[in-house]
Amino acid sequence: MLAVSDEASLTSQAASRPILQVKGLTKFFVRSDKSVVPAVDNVDMEVHAGEFVVLLGPSGCGKTTLLRCIGGLEKPDRGTILIEGKPVYSSQQGISLLPEDRHLGMVFQSYALWPHMSVFDNVAYPLRARKTPRTEIAGRVREALTMVGIPELEKQYPSQMSGGQQQRVALARAIVSRSRLILFDEPLSNVDAKVREQLREELVEMQRKLNFAAVYVTHDQEEAMALAHRIAALRKGKVAQIGAPRDLYLTPQSLYVANFVGKANALTGKVIGTQDGLIAVATAAGQLNGVPGISGLEAGNSVSVVFRPERCSLSIDPSPGGNALQTVLEASRFMGSYTQHTLRTSAGTLIVHTVEETNFTAGQQLWLCGEFDSFCVLPSE
Amino acid sequence: MPDGRIPGRNFLARFQRGAAAHTGLVRALAGHIFMSASAYFPFSSGKRSIRRPSLLAIISYLVVAFFAFLAIYPLFLVLLRLVYSDGRFDPAPLLLMVTQPDVGRLLFNTIVVVGASSLLALIIGSIMAWINERTDAGMGLLSEALPLVPFLLPPIAGAIGWVLLLSDRAGLLNALFRKMLLPLGIEMKSGPFNIYSWTGLIFVYTVYAIPYVYLLVSAGLRNVDSSLEEQSRICGNGLWKTMWLVTIPAVRPSLGAALLLLVWFGFALYSVPAVIGTGAQIEVLPVRLVNLLSFTYPPETAQAIGLGMIVVLIVGGAWLLQTRILAGGRHATVGGKGHRMSRIELGRWRWAARSVVLAYILLAAVLPMIGLMLVTLNGFWTPNIKWGALSLATFREVLFEDAVTVTSLKNSILLGIIGATIGMAAAAIISLFVRERGRGVGRVVDGLIKLPASISTIVLAVGFVLAFSGPPFGLNGTFLILLLAYLALYLPQGSVAADAAAAQVGNELTEASSISGAGPTRTLLRVSLPLMLAGLVAGWALLFVRMIGDLTASAILAGTNNPVVGFRILEVYQGGSFATLAALSTVLTLVSAAIVVLMLVVTRRSDRSKTAIRAGG
Numbered sequence: 001m002l003a004v005s006d007e008a009s010l011t012s013q014a015a016s017r018p019i020l021q022v023k024g025l026t027k028f029f030v031r032s033d034k035s036v037v038p039a040v041d042n043v044d045m046e047v048h049a050g051e052f053v054v055l056l057g058p059s060g061c062g063k064t065t066l067l068r069c070i071g072g073l074e075k076p077d078r079g080t081i082l083i084e085g086k087p088v089y090s091s092q093q094g095i096s097l098l099p100e101d102r103h104l105g106m107v108f109q110s111y112a113l114w115p116h117m118s119v120f121d122n123v124a125y126p127l128r129a130r131k132t133p134r135t136e137i138a139g140r141v142r143e144a145l146t147m148v149g150i151p152e153l154e155k156q157y158p159s160q161m162s163g164g165q166q167q168r169v170a171l172a173r174a175i176v177s178r179s180r181l182i183l184f185d186e187p188l189s190n191v192d193a194k195v196r197e198q199l200r201e202e203l204v205e206m207q208r209k210l211n212f213a214a215v216y217v218t219h220d221q222e223e224a225m226a227l228a229h230r231i232a233a234l235r236k237g238k239v240a241q242i243g244a245p246r247d248l249y250l251t252p253q254s255l256y257v258a259n260f261v262g263k264a265n266a267l268t269g270k271v272i273g274t275q276d277g278l279i280a281v282a283t284a285a286g287q288l289n290g291v292p293g294i295s296g297l298e299a300g301n302s303v304s305v306v307f308r309p310e311r312c313s314l315s316i317d318p319s320p321g322g323n324a325l326q327t328v329l330e331a332s333r334f335m336g337s338y339t340q341h342t343l344r345t346s347a348g349t350l351i352v353h354t355v356e357e358t359n360f361t362a363g364q365q366l367w368l369c370g371e372f373d374s375f376c377v378l379p380s381e
Numbered sequence: 382m383p384d385g386r387i388p389g390r391n392f393l394a395r396f397q398r399g400a401a402a403h404t405g406l407v408r409a410l411a412g413h414i415f416m417s418a419s420a421y422f423p424f425s426s427g428k429r430s431i432r433r434p435s436l437l438a439i440i441s442y443l444v445v446a447f448f449a450f451l452a453i454y455p456l457f458l459v460l461l462r463l464v465y466s467d468g469r470f471d472p473a474p475l476l477l478m479v480t481q482p483d484v485g486r487l488l489f490n491t492i493v494v495v496g497a498s499s500l501l502a503l504i505i506g507s508i509m510a511w512i513n514e515r516t517d518a519g520m521g522l523l524s525e526a527l528p529l530v531p532f533l534l535p536p537i538a539g540a541i542g543w544v545l546l547l548s549d550r551a552g553l554l555n556a557l558f559r560k561m562l563l564p565l566g567i568e569m570k571s572g573p574f575n576i577y578s579w580t581g582l583i584f585v586y587t588v589y590a591i592p593y594v595y596l597l598v599s600a601g602l603r604n605v606d607s608s609l610e611e612q613s614r615i616c617g618n619g620l621w622k623t624m625w626l627v628t629i630p631a632v633r634p635s636l637g638a639a640l641l642l643l644v645w646f647g648f649a650l651y652s653v654p655a656v657i658g659t660g661a662q663i664e665v666l667p668v669r670l671v672n673l674l675s676f677t678y679p680p681e682t683a684q685a686i687g688l689g690m691i692v693v694l695i696v697g698g699a700w701l702l703q704t705r706i707l708a709g710g711r712h713a714t715v716g717g718k719g720h721r722m723s724r725i726e727l728g729r730w731r732w733a734a735r736s737v738v739l740a741y742i743l744l745a746a747v748l749p750m751i752g753l754m755l756v757t758l759n760g761f762w763t764p765n766i767k768w769g770a771l772s773l774a775t776f777r778e779v780l781f782e783d784a785v786t787v788t789s790l791k792n793s794i795l796l797g798i799i800g801a802t803i804g805m806a807a808a809a810i811i812s813l814f815v816r817e818r819g820r821g822v823g824r825v826v827d828g829l830i831k832l833p834a835s836i837s838t839i840v841l842a843v844g845f846v847l848a849f850s851g852p853p854f855g856l857n858g859t860f861l862i863l864l865l866a867y868l869a870l871y872l873p874q875g876s877v878a879a880d881a882a883a884a885q886v887g888n889e890l891t892e893a894s895s896i897s898g899a900g901p902t903r904t905l906l907r908v909s910l911p912l913m914l915a916g917l918v919a920g921w922a923l924l925f926v927r928m929i930g931d932l933t934a935s936a937i938l939a940g941t942n943n944p945v946v947g948f949r950i951l952e953v954y955q956g957g958s959f960a961t962l963a964a965l966s967t968v969l970t971l972v973s974a975a976i977v978v979l980m981l982v983v984t985r986r987s988d989r990s991k992t993a994i995r996a997g998g
Contacts, residue, residue, distance in 0.1 A: 073892050099895035106896040112889035116911045125907075126897035173897065183896075 017085050019181050019213040020047040020070065025079035027065055027237075039065040040076065041237035049180065050211040052204075054224040057234035058260070063217045064185055066234070070215060071106055071183050072099035083181060100129070105174030105182035105212075109189060111166045113158040119145070119169050120154040126177040144172040147206060164195040171203070175210060184216040188223065200226050221261050225249075233257045249308075253293050255381050258306045265350045266304045268380060273299050279377045281305050284347035288323045290375030302380040310353040312370030314341060314360065323375055325350075325368040329360050343368060437901060441814040444807050449829045451869045455844025456836070462686050462847060477687035488691065491665040493579070494654070495647030498586035502643060503636065505587070506594025509738055511628070513595075514602040515610075517724045518734035527738065528592040530745045532923065533974045535930030536589050537652035537950055538966035542749025543585055544656060545756050545963060547576035553752055556764030577661035585653050588745045590646065594639045601635030602628075620725070637703045644699035648692050649839045652932040652947075656954060666692060667839050671936045674846060682846070689840040696837055750970065753963045762959035779964040785952075786965060789944035792860065793929045794972065796945065800867045801875075801924035805917050807868075808875035812883045813909065831873040838870050842934045845869070850938075858942040866934040871927045875920050882916025883909070915984040922980035926973045 027040040039062045047053045055063040068074040070081060072088065075096055081089040083104070088097040105126075113122050123141045132140070145151045148168040158166055167187060174182050188196045204227055207214055218224055224231050225245045232242040233256075241248060241257045252258035255266060269283035274297070278289045281303055288305045297303060318324035327343035327350065338353040343366065352368060360366060464472045478484075513524040534542075546554040550571045559569050575581060609631065613623040629636075651667045658665055666688055673685040727734055756762045758771040779786050811830060815823035845866045849856045856862035886909050894904040935947035944952075946969055953962045 071892075071896055073895070098900075099892070100898045100900055102896075103898065104896055106893065108889045108893060110887065110889050112887070112893035114890060114893075114908055114912070125894070125899070129894075129897050129899040129903060173893075177898070 018046040018048045018082075019051075019084055020045075020215065021080070021082040021085075022046070022066075022070065023080040023082075025066070025069060025076050025081065027062075027069055027074065027076040029065075038062075038237045040069060043079075043237070043239055045232055045239060045242060047181070047213045047215060049213055050208075052207055052214045052216065052227055052229045054216045054218060054228035054231045055234055056218060056221060056224045056231050056260070058219055061234040062237035063219075063234050065237075067183050067185055067215060067217045071104055072097060072102050103130075103177070103179055105177065105179040107167075107170045107174045107182070107184045107187040109186045111158075111163075111170040111187075111190070113166055113169055113173075115158050117157075118154065119150075119156050119158070119161075122158070122169055123154075123172045123176050126173060130177055132177075140176055141172075144176040145169075147175065147210075148172045149202070163191045164199060167191055167199060171206075175206075175212070179212065181213045181215070184214060186217055186219070189218075189220075196223075203227065224261075231261070233260060251291070251293060251376060252306065252378065255304050255306065255378050258293075258376070258378065263309050263351065264306050265309060266306045267345075267347045267350075268302070268304050269347075271297055271299050271301045271303055271377070278372055279303075281377055285325050285327075285345040288325070288375055289372045290323075290377040291373050293376045293378040297377060297379070303377050304380050305375050305377055307370060307375045309340070309351045310338065310355075311374040312352055312368055314343075314352055314354060314358065314366045315369060316366065318367040319369045322369055322371045327366055327368050329362055329364045329366050331362055332358065332360060437905065441810050444810045445814055445826050445830070448807055448811065448868070448872060449826065451865060452830050452832070452841070452872070455841055455848040455869070456832075457844075458847040459686055459689060459840060459844045462682070463690060466683075474683040474686040474690070477684050478690050479687075481684050481687060484688075484691075487664060487666055487669055487688075490658075490663050491648065491667075494582055494586055494658075494663070494665060495644060497583045498590050499640060499643040499647065501583070501587045502590035502594050503639060505737075505741070506591045506639070507598045507632075507636070509591070509741065510595045510598035510602060511624075512734045512738060514599055515607065515628075515725055516727050516731075516734060518727050518731045518738075519724075520735060520738065523742070524738060527742065528596040529977060530592050530742070531589055532926045532977050534746050534750060534970050535652075535926070535973055536650065537656070537930060537932055537947065538753065538970045539589065539745070539749045540585055540653045540656040541950070541954070541962055541966045542752040543576050543581070544660065545752040545762060545959065546748060547574045547581065549575040549577065551762055551764055552576065553755060553764055553766070554748070576657060579661070579663065582654065582657050582661055582663055585657055586647065586650070588741075589650075589653065590643050591741065591745070593642050593646065594636075597635045597639040597642070598632055601632035605631040641699050641703040645696050645837070648695055649837045649933065651839065651936060655932070655936070655951065667933075670839060670843070671933075674843065674937050680846075682843075685843055689837070689843050692837045692840055750967075753967045753970065756960055756963035757967050760960050762963070775960045775964040776968070779961060779968060783961070785941075785944055786949055786961070789946050789949035790965075790968065792863075792944060793946040796860070796864055796867060797925040797929040800864055800871070800928045801921045803864075804868055804872055804875045804924045805879065805921045808872060808879035808920060809882070809910075809913060809917055812876060812879040813905075815880075816883055827876075831876060838933050841870060842866060842937045845934065845938060858940045860943050862938050863934065863943060863945060866938055867928045867931060870931070870934055871924050874927065875924050878916060878920025878923055879913070882913040882920065885916060886912045918980055918984055922976050925976055930969060930973060 022043055022045045025040055025043045026038055028036050029039045030036055041062070043066060045053070055066060057063045065074060069076045069089070076089060076091070078091045079089070080087060080092070083102060087093060087095050088102050089095060114125070117125070120141055123144055124137050127137050127140060141154070142151060145154055148171050150165060150168050150172075153161065153165060153169070158169065161169070167190075170187065188199055191199065200223060216224075216227055218227075228245055230242060231245055231248050233240045233248060235256055241253045245261075248257055248261045252261065252264075258264045258266070267283045267285060267288065269281040269288070272280045272282050272287070274280070274292075277291065279292050279297055281288050281290065283305060290305050290307075293306075312323075313319075314329075325345055327345045330342040330344050330349070333340045333342075334357065335353075338355055339357055341352045341354065341358075341360070343350045343352060345368075350368065463475045464470060466473075509527070513519045513527075544552075546552050549555070552574070555572060555574055558573055562569065562573075576585075605628070610623050610627050613627045614620070618626060649667060651671055654663070654665045654668045655671070658668055670685050670688045670692075673681040673688070755766055757775045758773070759766050760770075760772065760775055780790070781787065811826070815827045817823070818826070845862065848854070849862050849865065851857065854862075856865075890912065891904050891908055894908045899907065929946060931945070932947040932951070935945045936951055939945045939948035946965065950962065950965055950969075953965065
């Protein structure tokens with residue numbers, strides 16, 4: 001419910017000027033063998049006020065480089081970056097503002113707390129650097145520390161604190177100067193799983209409350225889902241797809257996105273024809289119908305039919321009105337909140353998750369059934 | 382952040398890094414050994430944004446230019462002088478490289494002493510490093526501080542101490558041994574040991590070479606995950622076989638770096654052979670070289686330069702050899718996350734292992750110090766100490782009465798303070814400059830400044846005579862020429878300490894400062910410098926100790942107009958009382974030790990408040 005109302009409110013804001021605009025941004029890296037690779041390749045994106053955008057991708061996809069370009073820690077080779085409508089980088093106009101002049105907040109992967117300063121001094125640093133009146137500083141530092149839930153730690157030193165607490169200090173330092181855009185570089189990857197989940201929830205809550213725009217880099221798709229209004233899935237420096245988490249999950253536009261965001265089964269085949277907005281695909285395991293992931297698929301195209309393990313069911317007899325695949329059960333494994341079944345078909349191995357426990361036996365013939373719109377047809381890669 | 386290590390560890394690591402990497406050359410090759418332990422980013426420099434040319438940048442350029450000149454110009458003159466002097470082509474020095482009398486014998490002597498002591502030091506130093514890193518026989522701070530021995534007791538003081546202890550007839554320790562042998566019916570007039578011998582010379586070289594091996598091999602071992610060894614033992618290989626098959630190959634780069642360091646150190650070491658070698662009538666290259674310049678009139682500069690080139694060639698050869706050792710690259714420093722060091726339990730062998738380390742400390746520091754103290758307090762050198770008549774008279778003479786000695790002490794301490802301060806400030810600026818400029822310009826500047834002293838301190842000192850003694854500078858016999866020479870000679874060591882300090886400041890720490898709205902100057906003053914401070918203090922102490930204990934440059938460049946401790950010690954050794962010599966050495970040792978200990982206290986305190994954050998990188 002929350003997600004839906006968030007999206008609705010964002011649509012109304014979309015008319016307003018975006019906080020961050022990136023246009024045609026390109027950054028090359030020269031490898032040690034002198035070959036030149038684009039780390040960020042002609043990226044366009046916008047982030048609106050109060051919007052939480054996650055840059056998602058495997059390591060080496062350019063997400064951190066993109067973030068560092070926005071922060072001014074790295075100098076792009078081409079393109080434009082506008083923050084609140086003002087260019088902070090423009091290759092055409094020859095503008096390249098230093099990081100200190102961009103008025104941003106940033107949380108680093110290593111927290112980057114200065115070990116020789118107390119928590120108070122760490123958090124007060126951006127205020128002092130930006131010449132905030134002395135009388136205001138203490139109040140604003142305490143406000144920020146209260147916001148992140150550690151008002152009692154202001155006299156401590158970073159080395160005396162746990163990873164989770166350090167992360168909170170880093171967060172307080174990022175929000176204290178009330179920047180309208182805050183950058184996050186995998187900030188939760190160094191804390192352990194339990195704390196990570198808690199911090200994630202708090203971060204969402206705080207972001208919605210303070211209403212800053214956030215650009216957040218991670219390689220963890222679950223984290224991305226939990227945090228983002230929109231996810232930008234990056235691939236080799238390019239934006240493969242940008243959209244709400246549920247769009248990326250349910251209607252991925254490429255096999256890459258389908259595989260990176262959640263688990264996916266994929267069967268290869270050829271398009272036979274289209275009917276009522278559905279595409280019929282011949283696979284080695286039989287015909288499957290699905291919705292097209294991209295437009296323009298024609299008969300004869302090589303495609304993959306992609307579907308999620310939990311969006312289909314297993315039964316002894318085929319159920320009518322959807323896709324049905326004949327399979328042989330190889331193994332069932334109880335995973336706690338679901339049961340995972342490995343199934344063999346003539347086109348390869350598939351995975352199905354069922355919520356209820358089943359009493360199928362290995363070697364049993366089963367029908368894998370699912371609604372047509374749970375199957376997505378994507379071009380082969 | 383419980384680290385499980387003693388609090389002083391950070392400091393020691395910093396200090397040792399500076400102490401060990403005597404040369405830029407070694408640093409460049411063994412850099413990964415040191416750097417992989419600390420927060421270091423392979424792309425550090427490439428990821429910085431351009432900055433306005435600030436006052437800071439201008440100062441950096443000036444400092445870099447000045448020190449590059451100071452290092453390169455003298456070396457250039459040495460090379461030029463090989464084939465060119467008095468305005469014409471004159472290859473005399475080049476020819477004298479091979480034709481000067483008994484050059485073969487000199488070379489042979491030097492190679493035997495350096496070779497034998499290096500081999501011994503490699504074995505003993507590695508064993509001690511293994512004991513400390515891989516077994517439960519480590520002794521905390523005592524083992525960690527072992528590499529500091531040469532700084533607590535400068536080589537010249539150690540050499541004189543051993544002369545006092547093991548001289549054939551008058552040696553205090555020899556006398557004690559003779560007394561102990563007497564009840565067994567063995568009567569001796571001299572011996573049983575004689576420091577003035579091949580064995581004695583090799584022994585003292587070895588004592589001073591061990592800390593370098595220990596340091597580098599310890600660092601190497603620390604970077605090799607002990608699970609590699611455990612894996613080998615689980616596969617069925619015993620302790621010794623594992624050591625042979627896994628441990629030694631894994632630390633081969635460290636051993637290579639240590640070997641290069643020892644050759645470099647051995648072929649430039651003047652103090653020990655000047656005292657012991659001269660007494661034993663074993664002449665080595667550095668001693669002859671200094672004699673040709675300082676104790677021959679008129680100075681035989683051409684011959685000295687010829688000899689200098691031999692040193693350069695040998696160090697270059699060692700360097701090539703070491704690159705070959707490293708070339709395989711299959712012994713990359715291994716280790717995943719969570720470096721866990723499990724230690725081998727030695728059981729009843731534990732104290733045997735500890736006694737090896739304790740014996741070393743006894744031999745390297747405690748015994749020579751006792752020798753120096755006894756002779757000083759006794760007033761003259763005799764094996765029959767009058768225990769009731771010990772007095773501080775000799776100290777008083779050295780510290781207050783003997784005019785030349787007093788001046789030399791004052792000069793040395795003043796030079797140490799000024800030199801170390803300028804040196805460390807410059808080293809910090811250069812190191813930040815190099816970090817900023819990154820691979821291209823940065824590397825070149827780094828190399829330019831460090832290379833000459835890396836080739837050989839003694840050759841650089843010769844270059845200083847050529848460059849600054851005569852016109853146009855005319856600095857012969859001045860305080861300034863010593864200051865400049867000390868700076869050029871020891872800046873590389875300061876630089877290594879400053880580099881290590883700068884590497885501790887993770888890039889994200891300065892980036893976080895820029896993002897927070899701070900300009901370069903604020904970032905420097907509030908973030909970089911405070912974080913580097915402990916490392917810079919350690920570097921300062923290192924430079925100070927090196928400068929006041931210097932003999933190489935002092936023997937060549939100091940004189941009666943500008944006496945310093947090193948020069949005065951040589952003078953007294955050639956024709957003064959041994960009590961004065963012992964007193965002067967003791968004072969030198971006490972000042973050095975006091976500074977090192979003081980720095981230990983200061984840096985440990987600062988470490989306590991801000992233990993390095995592991996994730997800081």
